[in-house]
Each structure stands twice: as structure tokens, then as C-alpha cells.
Amino acid sequence: MTGRAVLQVRFLGHRPEEHPALVGLLTDLTPVVRALPPEGALADVGGALRYFGADAERLAGLLRVRALARHGVDCAVGVAHNPLLARLALVGRDGPGVWAVPGDPGGVAAFLAGLPVDALPGVGASTARALAGYGLGTVGRLAAAPPAALQRVLGAREARRLRALAEGQDPTPVVPGAPEPTLAVEHRFDRDELDAGRRHRALLTLADELGYRLRGAGQTAGALTLTVRYADHATTTRRRGLAEPTAHTPALLALADALHEALGLQRARVRAVALRAEGLAAAERATRQLSLDPADERRRGAERAADRARRRFGERAVGPAARTVVP
Template sequence: MTPVPEPGVLHVRFCTAAGEPVGAAAYEQLLGLLAQFTPAVEALPPDAALADVRGALRYFGKDAAGIAALVRLRTLAWYDVRCTIGVAGNPLLARMAAQGARPGEVRVVPGDEGSVAAFLARRPAAALHGVGPATARTLCAYGLDSIGRIAAAPPATLQRILGAKTGRMVHERARGIDPTPVSPYAAARSMAAEHRFPHDELDPDRRRGALLALADGLGARMRVGGQAARALTLVVRYADRSTTTRTRRLAEPTAHGPALTEAAYALHAALGLQRARVRSLTLRAEDLCRAERATRQLTFDPADDKARRIEAAVDRARARFGERAAGPAATRPPASPAGTGHTARGPRGSAG
């Protein structure tokens, strides 16, 4: 087994003292706080970051766990923000340590092989970062339902099951190997937008309306930045502050609003929410790539071609007149009826 470096990478996840997500402005300030410890800080919007503190150990006279405790103290004292921190020898293990930690906890994975193997062994296949639901189901169908069993499987077996590239990646990660560096100047890998309801929302139609607005906004931001998403993640936060997260790989990289909306609706429908009291929805475009590198399946559907022309016209209008200049009609509040001074309240309300 390739030796895992000694702990020196922090995966930090932020939340307010009330357990709510931090805002964009506070997130930027928190990234600045991490930069006081090391210049190797990689933002993971909207509420997490990676920091490689190996170069700061001697300066602060502490090990990585000691620096993590100092980060936790300063974020709480200066910004009233709690952070959950995973400390390990590489980003993979640090991320998994943070995911398994309690809110506000610092969890350390020692660098020796035995500790890494024990940390990973009994976790389910789906807990391995980079293994999606479909890959996890495939592995479980062959009896490889835990990371320990995956690590014990011959690499050739995994490559036959998953393909050469994916099989090699999964085998390495199951053994705690992740050569990915912390890249402070790397392009953003994800882009997120959140909608908070004014009250705990039970109406699925209102939730779909919020998803439409989120998908449309994300698509517009990606097109402006010349990016496309390979996957879409939906995070549902409930009245009791618990959350459900689901990710869907897209058929092709895209920033096309209707395609993102269709994927968002599918994620929402798959949850089967009946009487759930939903407090907020977060939609995250994942695994971003440059738009010019994305391939698109050609179609002879005139409706698709028309939708893309309309989208381009909407983008031009927004660039000239502002973001609110144009958008899906379903996301717009109803206009006041002509000749009255009253505002329509929507399908559940009455005018005046």
C-alpha cells in the first residue's frame, strides 16, 4: 500500500451558530481567515474549503490538528460561525473525515496505513468520494458493498466491472490514495444558488417554481462565465434543519436552462416528498468545465433550436438591462389587474 502522507490537509465546512448556511459575504471573509494560516486555500462553494497547512506547522508550532483547533476558535470568536473540520494526509481523507464528524468537531485521520484502513474499512461504497449512486449499485451487485471489500478486490476485477479508468480510481481511493493537490487558483468546480421560502413550504408546485428560478439563474451565470456543468446536485433543507442531498449526472455538459430545469425536476420528483415541510432548496452545478470543451448532441428538433435562440436573446437583454430584464414567466410575480390598485396574490390568494 502506498504510504499516506502525515495529516496536513484540512477540509473545513462552515455553518452559522444556528446551523444555517453562511452567506456569500461571510464565506469570502472565512476564506480570508484561512488564508492567514496558509496561501494554499481552495474554495469549495458555497460553504466549504480545503487548506494545505503543511508549510505552516513550524511557523505556528502546532501540528495540523492544533491549527484546525485554532481555525475553529477564530471562526467562532470573530464571525460567530461554527466549522466542522476533517484533518488528514490528502483531500479525499480530509473530506470524508469532515463528513463523518459532528457539527463543530475536529476529526483527525492519522497517517499510518493501519489507521487509514480502519477508518475506511466498514464504510459503505457510496461513502467513497467520487463514487456516485450508479457506481455504488454496480459494486454492491458484485458483493463489494464496503470500502474495505473494494480495497481488497484485485484492481483487474474492478477494471472489468467499472472500466479501466474508473476501476483504477476507485481502487486507489478505497486504499486512501488521492494525489489531487490543493489548488488555490483552480477554476471553480461548482456553482450554487439557494432559495429560502418565507415559511416552511408544503406545496410541490411552489417548490418546482423555485427550482425553475434556480436552474434558470445557474444557467445564465454559467453562460456568462463560459462554463458548463456535468452534474447537478439538489440539497433540500427541512423544518427540523435536516437535509437531503441528491446528485444527477447530466447526459452531456450543459448550461442550457431547460436541460438544467428538467434535471432539477427529476431530482425533486425522485425524493417522493409528500407532506415534507421544506425550508430551503439549494441547486448546485457540479464538475464544471469550459463551455468550448463541452460536446453537444445535435438534434433536428426545431423546438430545441428555438429554445436556444430565445435563451441567447434573453442573455443579451440581461447583459444590457440587468438580470431582471427577462426570465421564465413562471418565476415572475403576477401583474396587478388593470384598473385596480390591488395586487394579485397568486393561485391561493385573492386580489385586494
């Protein structure tokens, strides 16, 4: 792999306070590193290949060895020639390892072909359903669709954006220290938790905190990622797009619960759960389907009132009833 060489790294089973030191391992390889807390980082190692006399996959392997030797932490690493493909290389990968996307156009097209369209950034559940309804449920079919057909489904601007992503195009540079367009919260249990009800209450607290922070920043989320950390330090990560961009706590909680239920954790001993909001955008640019449900409007009104109380009296002045029983 020549030219740009990007590593998307997910650290597995680490403690949150270890994240800066783990990111520091990447800065030993290249200065072009962007931290993605709480569990990841992005690095452009293109300028380091000649210095180390190694290709990007070997540098990814070196990173894994150093993380294990110094911190007892393993990694999942996606390797590609741009950030989009490096990220997609980790779709569906829960365990440690190095996964590389071929650098030639044919190899990129073959890699992308079978991925679901909601793996692409900014494709939420409603967009994915609309595309699937036209037989465009995979990235390969999306890339092969006539531009006019895509414009009828998505509109001209979004059609152009998704077509470029479906072809693996991403000229975005890795900018050290750039603010990451995600927002993450985590809850660590006092003991390994077997009770699904207590895990639900923890997710309620996290969704409430996430929603409050998003609304306070004037942002909406397009997708949620749930990370579950187990007693043996293994982790499972699942991501799903929201039906529409939102900062509404009940919508965030519903998706968090759906992701949790889909894992089927019958007897798992859970050490921590984390939620990360992705695809952040300015709230004033978000479109929301009008609701005719008076109860939904009352909930949103109560949410606004609670936010005002929090800003005046502190974040813990108002919150979900379950907050007091989550350890």
C-alpha cells in the same frame, strides 16, 4: 499527523457575504488556502504546524473558536493528510465539529471501508448501481476487488482511478486561487418558508439557472449538493450523483427534488436553499444514453432555443413559469 495536513472546512449558518471574511480566518493560519464558495474552503496547514506548535486537529479547533468569536459562525472540519480524505471525513456530518482521518495506512483503510462508493468523487448513481450489482457497494469492497474484475465493470482507465481513490490516494496539491470545479446558486426567501411547494418552485428556478450556466460554459455536472439553511441558522447538506453527467435542467431538477423530499421537512422554517453542481467536466467528453422518447428530445430542443433567446435578450428573457412567483 506529520507532513501534509489538510483541512476541509464547511462554514455553518453564515450569510454568503460573510464567506470571504471566514476564508480569511484560514489565511491567518496558512497561505495555502483555496476558497470553495458558497460555504467551504480547503487549506494545507502542514507548513504551519511547527509555527503554531500544534497538530492539525488543534488548528481546526482554533479555527472554530475564531469563527465563533468573530462572526458567530461554527464549522465542520475534516482533517487528513490529503484533500480527498479531508473531504470524505465530512461525509454524513451535518453539525459542527472536527473529524480526523488517521494517518497510518491501517487507519485510513478502516475509515474508508464502510463508506458508500458514491461518496468517492466522480461516482454517479449509475456507476454506484453497477458496482453494487457486483457486491462492490462500499469503498472497502471496491479496494479489495481484483483489478481484472473492476476492469470488466468499469473499463481499465476508470478502474485504475477508482481503485486509487478507494485506497485513499490523492496527490493533488491545494492551489491557492485555483478555480473550483463546482458551480453554485442560492435562493434566499423573503421570510422563513414553511410551504414545500414554494421551496420546490425555488429549486426549479435554481436548477434552471444552474443548467443554463453549465450549458453556457460547455460543461456537465456529475453530482448535485443541496444545502438547506433554517431560521435558526442551522444547515443540512445532502449530496448525490447524477445518473449520468448532464446539464439538462429537468435532470438537475429531478435530483434536487429527490434530495429535498428525502429530508422530510414537515414543519421546518427554511431561510434559504442552495444547489451546487460538482464533478464538472467538458460537455464534449460526456456520454449520454440515447433516448427513444420524442418528448425528451423536444424538451432538449426547447432548452436550446431558450438558451439562444437568453444569450440574445438577457438571462431573464426566458425561464421557468414558477420564476415569477418565487419571492
